[in-house]
Amino acid sequence: MIDRIKALREHATIVAIIVVLVGIAVTTGRIATDLRSYPLPQVLRGVSGLYGLVDALVLTVLALACVLVTPRTRHAEQLTLSAAILVWLGAVVGLVFLVVSLVGAGEGSLSQILESIGGLTDIALRALMGYALVLGRRVAAAPDTPPVVPPSDATVAGAEPGPAEGAVADPGALPAWHPDEAAGVVWRSAADAARGAPAGSQGSASPRSGPPVWDPTSDVTRKE
Secondary structure, rough: OHHHHHHHHHHHHHHHHHHHHHHHHHHHHHHHOOOOOOOHHHHHHHOOOOOOOOHHHHHHHHHHHHHHOOOOOOOOOHHHHHHHHHHHHHHHHHHHHHHHHHHHHHOOOOOHHHHHHHHHHHHHHHHHHHHHHHHHHHHOOOOOOOOOOOOOOHHHOOOOOOOOOOOOOOOOOOOOOOOOHHHOOEEHHHHHHHHHHOOOEOOOOOOOOOOOOOHHHHOOOOOO
16 A cells, blocks of 8 residues: 555656646736736735745645655656745745835835735745755665675674685594595405595405415425
């Protein structure tokens, strides 16, 4: 559910941009229509901007969600830039409308002062939202942080590293018996083979300890 909502962030931001553009078109058409019957200061007196403050707030939240909520959307930079332009445009136009309405009204009154305070608050909020969108656009334009590579098993605390390549074998280690190398060789005893003593070939004579072996053919004392 959450992943589906995240996937709709860009679409919702595009819809908010379209709503703001429609609001600008409607406000512009209403001003152009009222100018046929009323002077410009009187027409702009009740207009705080090209579109509503709520529309600007919704657009700002959706555009920043494309950047600040992970994962960042594909067109986050373009959407935040477009939203920032629209919000700044609303703030500037609202300030122009306020100045023109106050200057054209002539003598000041309490109602005009209160209206100017409300108009200045509206402009200040739009300016803050535009600044937040500019910062969001900078974050969207920055490159992504490379992923942190986890340590290998050999570098984990308490793990013993394996033997390095080319390291000298421990002389105290037990000798390894290789069948290919041991083919055709003999040891004098099993103890010599286990100790790693050098072996001789099968044809070579090895000295023998103990009493001599009796050979019938070499016994001169035997009579036929």
